[in-house]
């Protein structure tokens with residue numbers, strides 16, 4: 001496994017940073033959903049953002065769902081990340097590839113379009129809490145930073161990068177999230193932003209083997225302290241029982257039609273592509289239990 005998340009803090013303990021190599025998990029999403037370049041970049045960046053948000057803010061059994069509701073060709077993108085640093089997601093239209101921008105990069109902004117970024121925090125034992133901000137950039141990193149600054153009142157900087165190979169496999173996927181703690185002075189923040197502006201392109205750095213530890217040192221300085229290192233992974237938690245519960249919420253009439261007309265039902269999980277089949281007898285049992 002090359003995928004992991006690092007948490008680090010600068011020597012004054014006022015700037016917190018998370019860096020992640022997410023190559024394998026974005027590759028798994030690409031394989032499961034057969035995404036083409038623009039869809040891979042949008043889904044990949046949103047998956048990395050989900051992992052960083054989860055790593056920064058969640059504790060036991062909590063989760064974040066990030067919905068990128070743009071009007072671009074990729075369509076809505078949904079990602080759920082959990083406190084155990086597993087993530088899953090999908091894009092409405094996986095088969096989108098666009099002409100590259102002048103600098104050769106994937107035109108993520110065009111793929112996403114305009115609309116809203118919605119983040120739902122599902123905290124155990126509490127009502128889920130949703131905040132919504134307009135999509136201000138469409139490049140996703142800036143949008144997540146805007147959400148954190150606006151909704152969470154945490155001055156933040158975010159970098160997200162996905163490099164897609166010509167054969168659609170994922171070459172590199174990485175990101176960082178920086179948060180200024182209340183004690184951070186303006187000069188410290190300026191100095192850190194300056195280091196971020198001087199960073200080499202994330203995708204080529206990670207293609208050339210850069211590690212999350214090395215990225216943390218480039219941003220926070222050689223004297224930063226590494227606090228933790230954790231594996232991250234693509235993982236769906238769906239099951240036949242979970243989808244049976246969803247079937248149970250359907251109209252009685254819809255369920256009866258599945259029994260009498262279709263003699264069964266097959267559901268496909270949006271997040272992982274697994275298929276679940278329900279026989280006529282199983283549907284009758286679901287109907288009887290309602």
Ligand SMILES: [Zn+2]
Nearest residue numbers: 236238269272
């Ligand atoms: Zn699933």
